[in-house]
Amino acid sequence: MASLQDQLLQAGLVDKKKAKQISKEKRKKQKVAKKSKEAQIDETKVVVQQARTDKMARDRALNAQRDAAARQKAIAAQIKQLVDNNRQTQGNGETAYNFTFDKKVKTIYVTEALRDHLIAGRLVIVAMDERFDLVPRGIADKIAERNSDIVVKPAETTTPDNEDDPYADFKIPDDLMW
Template identity: 35%
Template sequence: MARTLQDQLLNMGLANKGQAKKAKDTKRKQTKLRKSGIKTEDPDTNVQSDIERQRQEKQERDRLLNQQREEDKARKAGLAEALQLIQQHSSAPPRDGSMAYNFVHNRVIKTLQLDRSLHNQLSRGQIAIVVLEPGYGLIADDIAARIEAHAPQRVIRIKPEDKPDEDDPYADYQIPDDLMW
């Protein structure tokens, strides 16, 4: 029973003659190249390198996916912290304010009725406007900066007015805050 493995596979029906011939030709070519001194690629080496490459690609995809998940988690935590700060530190503007304060939100001019002290604080940048669900509120500038780090769309900060130039001939004439055009 000195039959070759190829003969045994053919008899059992696990391989056909075309596959046997192809395997024999491939083996003959490799031995011929080996005898001539040309280095041949081992099919097992190709499979191993493909498996290694696929494993590295999967590790890279997994690493990027984990990084994206962590960034999403951090963003959600930042938004939750911003909402908590807004709920704890914001105050509604007074309903009976004597002065109108105009500001721009989403390219639309909005108006808050404020009393004189809040109007002055807002003009100087000591407090900021925060966007609440039903309207707007006021919040301290340092808290607004913390909220703005996580949710900049929820804070409207007013920049304090710049000091006039020394050479300005109208520096002595201040424009009143309540001047309506």
């Protein structure tokens, strides 16, 4: 098998003068390396090694990104399955139940029994695919572990800071309808 230099000469890509000059420089480098008894650093090997380490770093970053996307997809599938399996039917509710989601007041219509369960905290609202579903509190806690942004937090009872308030003894009920 002919060397690369011979193949390039036969193909006409390099002339004989250039080929001799390159082989002469190569012999000089080898001679200097033998005389100095130092390990000669080959720049091409260094460049190849650097390119290899850069590629490995890029591959690791890309794999980490793919793994994160796969985990997010798996979590979304788990949440969807939890909601689909444990969804409470809202029926033809005539009672409006107002709640806040994403700093906006939303309204769903539920039956009186479901509204009572929502107020008591036995049911929690979960936002899935542009709709709101009712799930039991235990399931909502499992969903909140995976993604707390889609679980509607129950209304917090606030107490007035002013102790001189003459209406402090009169609590406003949660189920007050106007």
